[in-house]
Amino acid sequence: MTTLTVRFFQALDRFHAARPWDHNAHYHRWIMRQLPRRFASALDVGSGTGDLARLLAGRAASVRGLDADPEIVDRARELTPSASRVTFAVGDAPGAIAPGPYDVITCVATLHHLPFAETLAAFRHHLSPGGTLVVVGLARAQSPGDHLLGVAALVMNVVMAWLKHGGRRAARPASMTAATRPATMTFAEIVDEARAVLPGARLRRRLFWRYTLVWHNR
Template sequence: MTSLLPRLLPALDRFNAAHPWDHNAHFHPWILRQLPRRFGSALDVGSGSGDLVRLLATRAVTVHGVDADPAIVALARELTPAANTTGVTFTVADAPSGIPGGSYDVITCVAVLHHLPLADALAAFRDHLAPGGTLVVVGLARQQTPVDHLLAAVSAPLNAATGWLKNRGRTSPAPRPLAMTAVTRPADTGFPTLVREARRILPGARLRRRLFWRYTLVWRQRPHGDGDVRM
């Protein structure tokens, strides 16, 4: 069995490359389920090509996307029709220091937090979240514990099966390079550390390991400033 692994893993990589799918977009419907039906303002940190921003715009009055990559911000603007998405803006900025001032009813951050200084980013999200607002993070953590490795082992065949189904069994070209710029570095912080730091800065935050090498964090700012959970 062990001797099969060196041949099996490259074959699985080739299969996944031929049947690609967007792991982050997979969580977009789940993100929307954590949010109110309507809200005033939203901020998406690390907005990439703007897919989540455009979804948030179906519920929000204004949505602001920030990303450090000028090329992908330009792509997001190109892909966002002004006639159908009034109130949507994109800005080139480094997070957390470059987060636009003011407060937001919703803040989202997908597959970006592991690129940022963890404590500073979480504190900035907290400080920019309006009373009663909701923070939703989908992130990547370093595999350290037996549970991490078990979920990764389960995710591997499910990833291949999902790619096969989403592509209807056909091979598909890989996503354009610009859409992949957000995933440039593996996570170096383990999930237990993430939980401790998040709950220190965001009391009451709920974090869960997920399939497909992701975790989720949900936190709601109470009107008096304390944290509570909205699931």
């Protein structure tokens, strides 16, 4: 890597450190568009500070958030009104998933922390007939398509940060304080394993180093 390239990425890191924005929250509205207007129960795995769980509560009779980090679960409880339909629990999926069934299960930027096929099988087991599973996940870049999307994401990342913050510096959102881990599975591996567990699952590469999975338990 040349000195010029190193300096470019260092400048990019400084730019984003001053104007952070949540790539996962960017997909929340898309997630809601995949779901029914009303449903009885929902489970959000890897619920973090509870932003998505609170969105789900606008349509659901009850929502359960599950996260392995006790501190972030405490923060989610602080941010959630006491009269809300949302409850949070500390635990590692898939073993800590409370018995359902759930009409909706969501999982954002968490599946790569978990045993992949086992967790998808647990989601299938806990999903109601007719229910919907929506995953926003991370994959390891390998193919030319992956790298092309990565280049596009670099550009769009700057655009989104500028649209959200302009020249202003911004504090890091509470939702971005969770521990991170790089993905190990490629998108092709994810597609093969997911469709073996969830026949008919729809998977698609997305911007900002994400992929999506939607499955209906018909």
